[in-house]
Amino acid sequence: MVSIKDLKFRYSKRQSPLFEELSFELPSGSIVGLLGKNGAGKTSLLKLMVGLLKPTEGSVRILDQQPSARQASLLQEIYFLPEEFHQPSISIRKFVKANAGFYPRFDKELLKRLLADFELPDNKQLNQFSYGQKKKFLIAFALSTKCRLLVFDEPTNGLDIPSKAIFRRVMAGSLDEDQLVIISTHQVRDVENLIDRVLMLEQGKFIMQKDLHDIASKLQFATTSTPHGENVLYHEMVPGGYKVITPQTDGSSSVDIELLFNAISNGSEKLKEYVK
Known part of the structure; x- marks a missing residue:
C-alpha cells in the first residue's frame, strides 16, 4: 500500500534536511499510529504521503503510484484530514452532493449512520457548527469515502469525551480489509486501542517501527x-x-x-x- 524508500526532504536549499534516507512499508488492513514530539516531522511526512509535498530525493509510492503526480486515479483512493481546516457556508447535504462524486466507493448509507452516531443534523450550515462538530463531520465523511488510504492528523482534537468514544467505535467498525489508516496524534490514549502498528519519529528519523x-x-x-x-x-x-x-x-x-x-x-x- 505505502512504500517509502530512501526519502530525503527539505523545505529549502538553505535548510537542513527534515528527512534523510527514511524508508518503510505499510500494508493494507491495519491502523498505524504515527507518534513524535512537536517538530519531529509528522505532518510533513503525512503531506509527502498524500502528495501535498514532493520528495527532494528518494521515492514515495502509494498503491504503486507517485502521489505528488496528483493523478485522479490515485487521489480518489486517498483522503487526508488535516489538523487545521476550513468549512464552507453550506449544509452537510450540499457538501456531500458536491464532493462524494470524487470517491467511487463512497457509501451514503454509512455516512447516514455515522452522522446519526455523532448526532449531526444534515441540514445545518457547516460554518455554524462548533469546531468539534466540524471535526466529527469530516471524520464521518472521510470514513464514508471508503478510500484505500485514510490519513488523519490529530483527529480527536476538539472532540469531547463521549465523541472520542464514538470515534473509536466507528473507526473500528467502519473499515475494510483493503484499507490502511494512518493516525498522527499526541492524544495517544484516544487511539491506543485501535492501533496495530506504531511508528515513532524523532529528528526526522524513525526510532521505532513495530x-x-x-x-x-x-x-x-x-x-x-x-x-x-x-x-x-x-x-x-x-x-x-x-x-x-x-x-x-x-x-x-x-x-x-x-x-x-x-x-x-x-x-x-x-x-x-x-x-x-
Missing part, C-alpha cells in the same frame, strides 16, 4: 508500588505508585503506548534491544 503484537510479546506494562527491581527497564511515577516496563514473562500484555513513547523518547538504553 507491530503492537511484537511489542506485547517482548514487554510487559504494569503499575507497582516501587520502581526498583533488576528487571525494570523504565518507570514513571503516577498517583498511587509507578508505571513500569519489564521484559515479558507470561506471553501476553496490554501495551501502554504513551509509557512506551516516553521511555523511548527519553533514551532508555535498556529498551533498545526490545524495540529495534
Whole structure:
C-alpha cells in the first residue's frame, strides 16, 4: 500500500534536511499510529504521503503510484484530514452532493449512520457548527469515502469525551480489509486501542517501527508500588505508585503506548534491544 524508500526532504536549499534516507512499508488492513514530539516531522511526512509535498530525493509510492503526480486515479483512493481546516457556508447535504462524486466507493448509507452516531443534523450550515462538530463531520465523511488510504492528523482534537468514544467505535467498525489508516496524534490514549502498528519519529528519523503484537510479546506494562527491581527497564511515577516496563514473562500484555513513547523518547538504553 505505502512504500517509502530512501526519502530525503527539505523545505529549502538553505535548510537542513527534515528527512534523510527514511524508508518503510505499510500494508493494507491495519491502523498505524504515527507518534513524535512537536517538530519531529509528522505532518510533513503525512503531506509527502498524500502528495501535498514532493520528495527532494528518494521515492514515495502509494498503491504503486507517485502521489505528488496528483493523478485522479490515485487521489480518489486517498483522503487526508488535516489538523487545521476550513468549512464552507453550506449544509452537510450540499457538501456531500458536491464532493462524494470524487470517491467511487463512497457509501451514503454509512455516512447516514455515522452522522446519526455523532448526532449531526444534515441540514445545518457547516460554518455554524462548533469546531468539534466540524471535526466529527469530516471524520464521518472521510470514513464514508471508503478510500484505500485514510490519513488523519490529530483527529480527536476538539472532540469531547463521549465523541472520542464514538470515534473509536466507528473507526473500528467502519473499515475494510483493503484499507490502511494512518493516525498522527499526541492524544495517544484516544487511539491506543485501535492501533496495530506504531511508528515513532524523532529528528526526522524513525526510532521505532513495530507491530503492537511484537511489542506485547517482548514487554510487559504494569503499575507497582516501587520502581526498583533488576528487571525494570523504565518507570514513571503516577498517583498511587509507578508505571513500569519489564521484559515479558507470561506471553501476553496490554501495551501502554504513551509509557512506551516516553521511555523511548527519553533514551532508555535498556529498551533498545526490545524495540529495534
